[in-house]
Amino acid sequence: MRRTGAAFVLLAFLAAAAAMAATAGGAHRASPIKLSVWAYWSPGTHELTSFDKLVAEYQKNHPEVKISVVGGVDDNKIVAAIRSGTAPDIVSSGNSYNVANYCRTGGWIDLAPYMKRDHISASLFPKAPQYYTQFNGTRCALPLLADDYGLYYNKALFKKAGITHPPKTISELTADAKKLTVRGSNGSFKVVGLDPVIGWYENVPERWIQQFGGKFVDSQGHAILSKDPAWTTWAKWQKALVDWYGYNNLVRWQTGAGDEFSASQAFENGKVAMNLDGEWRVAFIQHEHPNLQYATAPMPVADNHPELYGSGYINGTIIGIPRGGKHQDEAWNLVKYLTTNSHFLAQFSNLIRNVPTTTASLTSPEIKPDAHFSTFLKIFGNSHSSTSPIMASGNAFTNLVQNFFTKWQAGGVKDLPSGLKSLDKQLDAQVAQAGGGGGVP
Amino acid sequence: MSLTPVAPAGASSPAGPAVVPRDRRLAKRRADWRRRRLVLILMSPWIVGFTVFFGYPLVMSAYLSFNHYDLLSPPRWVGLANYRYLFTIDPQVWTAIKNTIWIMVIMVPAQVLFAFGLALMVARARRGIGFFRTVFYLPALAPPVAATLGFVYLLNPSTGPVNTILGHLGIQGPLWFNSTAWAKPSLVLLALWGIGNTMVIFLAAVIDVPRHLLESAELDGANALQRLRWVTLPIISPVILFSVVLGVILALQYFTQAYVAAAIAGGQASQAGENINALGYPEDSTLFYPVLLYQHGFNDFQMGYASAMAMVLLAVAFALTLVIVINSRKWVHQAVPR
Numbered sequence: 052m053r054r055t056g057a058a059f060v061l062l063a064f065l066a067a068a069a070a071m072a073a074t075a076g077g078a079h080r081a082s083p084i085k086l087s088v089w090a091y092w093s094p095g096t097h098e099l100t101s102f103d104k105l106v107a108e109y110q111k112n113h114p115e116v117k118i119s120v121v122g123g124v125d126d127n128k129i130v131a132a133i134r135s136g137t138a139p140d141i142v143s144s145g146n147s148y149n150v151a152n153y154c155r156t157g158g159w160i161d162l163a164p165y166m167k168r169d170h171i172s173a174s175l176f177p178k179a180p181q182y183y184t185q186f187n188g189t190r191c192a193l194p195l196l197a198d199d200y201g202l203y204y205n206k207a208l209f210k211k212a213g214i215t216h217p218p219k220t221i222s223e224l225t226a227d228a229k230k231l232t233v234r235g236s237n238g239s240f241k242v243v244g245l246d247p248v249i250g251w252y253e254n255v256p257e258r259w260i261q262q263f264g265g266k267f268v269d270s271q272g273h274a275i276l277s278k279d280p281a282w283t284t285w286a287k288w289q290k291a292l293v294d295w296y297g298y299n300n301l302v303r304w305q306t307g308a309g310d311e312f313s314a315s316q317a318f319e320n321g322k323v324a325m326n327l328d329g330e331w332r333v334a335f336i337q338h339e340h341p342n343l344q345y346a347t348a349p350m351p352v353a354d355n356h357p358e359l360y361g362s363g364y365i366n367g368t369i370i371g372i373p374r375g376g377k378h379q380d381e382a383w384n385l386v387k388y389l390t391t392n393s394h395f396l397a398q399f400s401n402l403i404r405n406v407p408t409t410t411a412s413l414t415s416p417e418i419k420p421d422a423h424f425s426t427f428l429k430i431f432g433n434s435h436s437s438t439s440p441i442m443a444s445g446n447a448f449t450n451l452v453q454n455f456f457t458k459w460q461a462g463g464v465k466d467l468p469s470g471l472k473s474l475d476k477q478l479d480a481q482v483a484q485a486g487g488g489g490g491v492p
Numbered sequence: 493m494s495l496t497p498v499a500p501a502g503a504s505s506p507a508g509p510a511v512v513p514r515d516r517r518l519a520k521r522r523a524d525w526r527r528r529r530l531v532l533i534l535m536s537p538w539i540v541g542f543t544v545f546f547g548y549p550l551v552m553s554a555y556l557s558f559n560h561y562d563l564l565s566p567p568r569w570v571g572l573a574n575y576r577y578l579f580t581i582d583p584q585v586w587t588a589i590k591n592t593i594w595i596m597v598i599m600v601p602a603q604v605l606f607a608f609g610l611a612l613m614v615a616r617a618r619r620g621i622g623f624f625r626t627v628f629y630l631p632a633l634a635p636p637v638a639a640t641l642g643f644v645y646l647l648n649p650s651t652g653p654v655n656t657i658l659g660h661l662g663i664q665g666p667l668w669f670n671s672t673a674w675a676k677p678s679l680v681l682l683a684l685w686g687i688g689n690t691m692v693i694f695l696a697a698v699i700d701v702p703r704h705l706l707e708s709a710e711l712d713g714a715n716a717l718q719r720l721r722w723v724t725l726p727i728i729s730p731v732i733l734f735s736v737v738l739g740v741i742l743a744l745q746y747f748t749q750a751y752v753a754a755a756i757a758g759g760q761a762s763q764a765g766e767n768i769n770a771l772g773y774p775e776d777s778t779l780f781y782p783v784l785l786y787q788h789g790f791n792d793f794q795m796g797y798a799s800a801m802a803m804v805l806l807a808v809a810f811a812l813t814l815v816i817v818i819n820s821r822k823w824v825h826q827a828v829p830r
Contacts, residue, residue: 127790134563155565158564302667306648307651446791454584480577485792
């Protein structure tokens with residue numbers, strides 16, 4: 052009898068323990084893991100709103116996590132948060148220029164073990180995004196949509212000037228730019244055919260040199276701007292066109308041309324007839340000037356490099372998991388979804404008109420057809436399209452190049468060959484100073 | 493010192509005349525300690541602030557200047573490599589130094605002269621001195637970022653009101669912040685507009701010049717210029733010294749206005765954050781030493797190198813201040829006759 056009673060008590064205890072465990076499990080499910088995602092898109096923009104909307108879709112299918120998205124975060128804030136141990140679970144950066152610093156320091160964790168575990172291959176992505184999301188073989192980021200660059204041209208102004216098709220070579224581009232330029236009675240510009248000034252809007256050397264087939268570094272990672280004739284060809288062409296307008300005239304015109312990321316943007320308002328710009332402009336025009344008569348085409352290429360026509364410069368948003376994140380497994384699941392899920396990539400691409408980054412998603416039937424945007428999908432898939440080198444010195448590398456050509460176009464460099472030689476030395480020294488490493492895309 | 497005999501250790505002190513001085517001494521020590529403790533307690537906020545916000549960063553900065561430090565991995569000792577890069581390789585550093593010297597040599601004297609001139613004018617006003625003082629002081633209350641934004645707007649070469657007015661007069665206005673020749677002078681104009689603080693200090697000094705000395709000089713036949721040269725200037729010379737030293741230190745640290753003006757006039761606030769090369773726009777003409785330091789430290793994540801730059805800046809600021817102060821013995825009149 053006593054034994055029966057003891058057994059009964061034991062059973063009751065076990066039942067109670069089981070019930071408590073079940074309750075605890077229920078409580079666990081009721082309070083999902085909080086995942087914080089930092090994005091660079093500014094609060095209130097359609098990019099962040101769209102991202103929020105699509106992330107909510109993921110959350111709906113994954114009740115085990117609750118995701119909060121914070122916008123307007125730049126690389127400085129990311130680094131500060133990692134250092135102070137307050138990093139979120141997932142971070143993204145608007146471009147890949149600092150990926151070297153993130154990957155080699157472990158500031159963003161190496162994603163290789165997760166990718167291996169889940170059988171995710173980097174070959175899902177085209178060559179350029181594969182390259183700009185790693186440094187010296189350490190893959191600490193994945194691409195989250197990409198930006199590529201092409202030519203926007205105003206069809207009404209083309210028609211008025213009697214131009215029937217977009218330029219394909221630099222010679223054609225130059226002739227069209229001059230033909231499209233309209234000056235007022237006081238010499239000011241009513242319409243600028245093409246503004247080639249470095250630093251204006253999206254004009255930076257890396258986007259232009261792509262169309263001339265120029266390389267930044269050799270296979271050892273040494274700067275070769277003085278040795279690769281493409282740089283000299285481009286620089287001389289660019290300066291000649293700037294001089295045709297008059298550098299100060301162009302600068303004066305730019306100060307009234309409108310802000311790049313506002314409805315007053317020059318191309319959207321017919322102030323500039325042709326413009327180098329990113330694929331995102333399609334969505335901006337759709338939102339801000341839906342009646343603008345324009346078309347898109349690949350950027351013209353150097354006359355001696357016809358094979359490059361159709362290609363363009365590529366870069367884009369990168370996403371990763373910072374060191375010190377509390378829920379790295381859950382964070383990886385979300386990163387994996389955001390970077391490899393064709394449905395998400397197609398939907399996000401439709402909303403913000405950025406290029407989806409996996410090869411499969413490029414041809415996803417979910418991508419809404421759009422003649423303006425399809426140009427950029429083709430540029431992204433072009434085998435000659437490329438990106439700038441990821442060097443140890445990060446952003447400083449391309450900034451130094453830009454500084455040089457900014458001075459050159461204003462007449463501040465008298466001797467181009469020796470200037471380029473000196474630039475090469477400075478770039479090599481800068482990379483060495485930053486710890487060395489990096490190389491050919 | 494007291495010659496009070498000391499009782500052997502462990503022995504109880506006998507009551508007697510020798511004990512009294514010892515107690516007094518102990519009491520004095522306690523009182524001294526209490527006083528010191530009180531001073532320490534009263535000073536503790538400053539000590540904590542100084543240690544945390546100045547001492548520690550200074551020591552760390554000195555240490556980091558000999559390291560490669562990218563903010564995300566531990567510092568790695570590189571000896572003098574950062575200093576070597578600073579003095580022999582960095583292609584932008586000499587431009588930044590030249591710009592900083594320019595702003596120091598042009599802006600500081602311009603500020604002192606302008607503030608002094610304004611103070612003289614306001615001091616001479618027979619009526620409405622309070623009104624003029626307020627009007628000239630008000631710009632100093634504007635936050636530097638807002639003031640710079642306002643100036644960039646006012647001086648926009650195409651759409652700004654200044655060039656629009658000049659255009660109506662048949663003059664094509666300059667490119668202001670968009671021109672290598674005009675960007676620094678535009679910053680000087682901005683500095684002169686916000687001169688209120690210095691002007692008020694000069695005004696107080698000018699008003700404080702003893703009237704009887706000016707009257708005596710006048711009776712001796714000194715004209716206005718001579719009274720200014722031989723009476724007013726010597727008396728306010730400590731204020732001039734203060735303004736010059738402060739101006740030089742602020743010029744060496746010149747950052748906010750240059751940063752904001754370059755970013756806005758450069759129009760490169762790209763959404764993707766890709767064109768952050770606006771620092772120093774146009775063509776590095778507003779790239780001052782602290783701006784370059786910021787660029788290396790916070791854009792390029794080379795905090796070791798930025799620390800080396802900071803140490804050099806500290807040494808230069810210290811040396812310049814020392815030179816000015818030593819030199820000031822020749823022209824600053826410390827004793828003001830009453």
